[in-house]
Amino acid sequence: MTTETDRWQTAWIIAEQYGAEGPEFAARMAHSFEIGQKTEAHQTWLSIMAKVEALTSPERSEQVLTQ
Numbered sequence: 001m002t003t004e005t006d007r008w009q010t011a012w013i014i015a016e017q018y019g020a021e022g023p024e025f026a027a028r029m030a031h032s033f034e035i036g037q038k039t040e041a042h043q044t045w046l047s048i049m050a051k052v053e054a055l056t057s058p059e060r061s062e063q064v065l066t067q
Helices: 004-035 039-056 058-066
Strands: none
Touching: 004 039
């Protein structure tokens, strides 16, 4: 089981390494776990994907960084 902190840390790493392509990377990861019927991992990656989107979206990243 991952914590919210773990998910944010993973999202930061993906955002840093993949930039604008980060959400697509996380979506592919989520999809792979969905295919493998790994429900908890799928939900975790959907959460990570949303966080990466927040970090890489120009209008959102400014809000996230000031929180």
